[in-house]
Amino acid sequence: xxxxxxxxxxxxxxxxxxxxxDDEDDFLILKHQLKRAxxxxxxxxxxxxxxxxxxxxxxxxxxxxxxxxxLPGSNAGSSFRPLAAKAGPRIPIIILTGLNNPxxxxxxxxxxxxxxxxxxxxxxQLLEKSIRYAIERSKATQxxxxxxxxxxxxxxxxxxxxxxxxxxxxxxxxxxxxKNPLGTVMFGINYLSTTLKPEGTTAEVLERMGTSxxxxxxxxxxxxxxxxxxxxxxxxxxxxxxxxSTVEMVDHxxxxxxxxxALQISKPDEPIEISVDSRKMKHLLVNLxxxxxxxxxSIGDLESGSVSLECKLIEGNLLLLEVVDxxxxxxxxxxxxxxEPFFTTKSQLGGVGLGLSVADRIAxxxxxxxxxxxxxxxxxxxxxxxxxxxHS
Amino acid sequence: xSISDLKTHILIVDDDSDFGRLMQINLEETGEFTCELATSAxxxxxxxxxxxxxxxxxxxxxxxxxxxxxxxxxxxxxxxxEVRVIVISALVEKSPGQVLPKRDPMxxxxxxxxxxxxxxxxxxxxxxxxxxxx
Numbered sequence: 236x237x238x239x240x241x242x243x244x245x246x247x248x249x250x251x252x253x254x255x256x257d258d259e260d261d262f263l264i265l266k267h268q269l270k271r272a273x274x275x276x277x278x279x280x281x282x283x284x285x286x287x288x289x290x291x292x293x294x295x296x297x298x299x300x301x302x303x304x305x306l307p308g309s310n311a312g313s314s315f316r317p318l319a320a321k322a323g324p325r326i327p328i329i330i331l332t333g334l335n336n337p338x339x340x341x342x343x344x345x346x347x348x349x350x351x352x353x354x355x356x357x358x359x360q361l362l363e364k365s366i367r368y369a370i371e372r373s374k375a376t377q378x379x380x381x382x383x384x385x386x387x388x389x390x391x392x393x394x395x396x397x398x399x400x401x402x403x404x405x406x407x408x409x410x411x412x413x414k415n416p417l418g419t420v421m422f423g424i425n426y427l428s429t430t431l432k433p434e435g436t437t438a439e440v441l442e443r444m445g446t447s448x449x450x451x452x453x454x455x456x457x458x459x460x461x462x463x464x465x466x467x468x469x470x471x472x473x474x475x476x477x478x479x480s481t482v483e484m485v486d487h488x489x490x491x492x493x494x495x496x497a498l499q500i501s502k503p504d505e506p507i508e509i510s511v512d513s514r515k516m517k518h519l520l521v522n523l524x525x526x527x528x529x530x531x532x533s534i535g536d537l538e539s540g541s542v543s544l545e546c547k548l549i550e551g552n553l554l555l556l557e558v559v560d561x562x563x564x565x566x567x568x569x570x571x572x573x574x575e576p577f578f579t580t581k582s583q584l585g586g587v588g589l590g591l592s593v594a595d596r597i598a599x600x601x602x603x604x605x606x607x608x609x610x611x612x613x614x615x616x617x618x619x620x621x622x623x624x625x626h627s
Numbered sequence: 628x629s630i631s632d633l634k635t636h637i638l639i640v641d642d643d644s645d646f647g648r649l650m651q652i653n654l655e656e657t658g659e660f661t662c663e664l665a666t667s668a669x670x671x672x673x674x675x676x677x678x679x680x681x682x683x684x685x686x687x688x689x690x691x692x693x694x695x696x697x698x699x700x701x702x703x704x705x706x707x708x709e710v711r712v713i714v715i716s717a718l719v720e721k722s723p724g725q726v727l728p729k730r731d732p733m734x735x736x737x738x739x740x741x742x743x744x745x746x747x748x749x750x751x752x753x754x755x756x757x758x759x760x761x
Contacts, residue, residue: 411717426649430656452741
């Protein structure tokens, strides 16, 4: 594994030089000069071809490459690009050339070579200076790149957050506007059902209207949840209590599923305390469980549905909560997009694609991580969250 | 004393008159309540001060003065100390799977729209009961 240059301020103590040179005499001269420059502070690995150099970058610790441009079977520069691509930004490359060819040299410097040395002009002082500067410059370049990357990713996160916030605000406004008419219709249906004592088609019409209003209300509530998923009020709670009240919330859905399905809980016997926003954490689990319940509906007659909620402490302060179901196969692309807002495979059933997205947001809010995967014929939603408490 | 004097009199405060009117129809259908409507917090407070209202349902989000303003005015007025209050909001965050209304830390029952009529009637009765027992 290549050494990480940024780990040490004293690079000479672990200077591993890869020398790519087909001419043995040239190598021996260079080695002699390097020894004079660095004493015992540098190690050398000598290879004669580009192919060996590529392998060495993979297998050996390399802090810098000295590359002869006149390798057999390659014209000036053609060996640099593949090697530079292989070495990546962490390993600087200094070009060695017998000829002073300004065009080739400037094109290689532009392509990322840190420096160039004309063989006849090389002396120990020049070598040492060139190598030290190359390593320092490469470190600085890496730092700049890493800052640029983190800036870009922060920017994209901010943009995403801004988008979600805009959707959230829109949703909150919309919810208020929709709840009143929904409430009015619900009152109306209730009144007609009570006073008309309807039968036959009239009864069916009223019942279907009632179901539709409830479904619309659920969609609107999902939007409201989505818009409020950013508020966070943690409290210390016992995981067993949290799981028990979660199960209470979904129990009626399992009782009335209309197909054979069971919910199992497995948790450690000893109490585990955790600092979470209980309401939100239950919400997250309910969403995962309901999602699994929906998935098991299409299993078919041969097998009954099974959803299990499993909980265990891993790595001391990290809690693993998993909701596992034996629903049909889910493609990787679907799993990968499952937590995206408004992504749904259940649009015919009235899904708006916010359940798992809300779950994901709640997980992140707790400094946790939600992952979905398919394994051994089971779909597994794994939530890792810090307990938020320091155990002595 | 007429029959209606024995019934609980409810003031429904909601700026959405369709919602309010249908709530009234449903409550009166039970035969246990008489209702009237107010479509603003100010009108509601004026009506409450005239007396004869046992319980008021307050919509939280209303233009001009909000339901919260009305609630505070009622609580601040000694003459209205016996008026029972139920808050009905479009933006109450209910927990998934939650069926029954909860009292907030101040002891006020909050319901969310769309209100299930049975839940609403249950809440009204619970609130009236708490008056008798206090």
